Amino acid sequence: MTALTRSDRPRHKETRPMLSKNTLHLAIAFLTTSLAPLTLAAGMADGVAIEDAYVRQMPPAAPNSAAFLTVINTTATPIRLTGARSEVANTVELHDHIRDGDILRMRRIDGVDIPAGSRAALAPGGKHVMLIGLKQPLKAGAMVPLLLQFSDGSEYTVHAPVTPIRAAAMPGMKH
Numbered sequence: 001m002t003a004l005t006r007s008d009r010p011r012h013k014e015t016r017p018m019l020s021k022n023t024l025h026l027a028i029a030f031l032t033t034s035l036a037p038l039t040l041a042a043g044m045a046d047g048v049a050i051e052d053a054y055v056r057q058m059p060p061a062a063p064n065s066a067a068f069l070t071v072i073n074t075t076a077t078p079i080r081l082t083g084a085r086s087e088v089a090n091t092v093e094l095h096d097h098i099r100d101g102d103i104l105r106m107r108r109i110d111g112v113d114i115p116a117g118s119r120a121a122l123a124p125g126g127k128h129v130m131l132i133g134l135k136q137p138l139k140a141g142a143m144v145p146l147l148l149q150f151s152d153g154s155e156y157t158v159h160a161p162v163t164p165i166r167a168a169a170m171p172g173m174k175h
């Protein structure tokens with residue numbers, strides 16, 4: 001299971017209270033109240049979970065990479081992954097592969113539907129989270145924060161380890 005935190009849009013803006021003597025008790029009060037919903041979400045009380053998230057390690061000069069993960073929806077309503085962000089890349093898009101002769105080409109997609117009580121795997125050769133314009137080379141084992149956005153406005157942050165995968169698993173990576 002991947003470490004998971006949830007934050008709704010209005011909450012996502014990070015606040016970092018200064019811990020001076022005068023404000024320490026206020027800061028403690030803030031932390032006590034703000035941690036409660038995060039703890040709840042980490043237990044996936046709302047029935048959505050992200051599993052097996054990882055980012056493909058690339059050669060140092062590679063401009064792009066991709067993240068893979070499985071979204072699990074145990075709720076009674078369909079959900080839709082509509083976007084993602086990460087601080088490691090200039091642009092993050094949802095992609096799928098289409099077969100073009102012998103080549104699998106990638107194209108941008110608007111979202112990934114996860115039916116009620118179902119799961120959707122974003123895996124090599126299929127749908128993936130494209131990390132375009134890496135700001136620095138991704139080192140194996142490093143944890144990449146990935147913010148996943150859903151159509152109901154909810155957002156999840158997963159930390160995906162950078163993992164080498166076999167070249168054969170990613171045929172014809174072409175846009």
Ligand SMILES: [Cu+2]
Nearest residue numbers: 066095106130
């Ligand atoms: Cu792609």
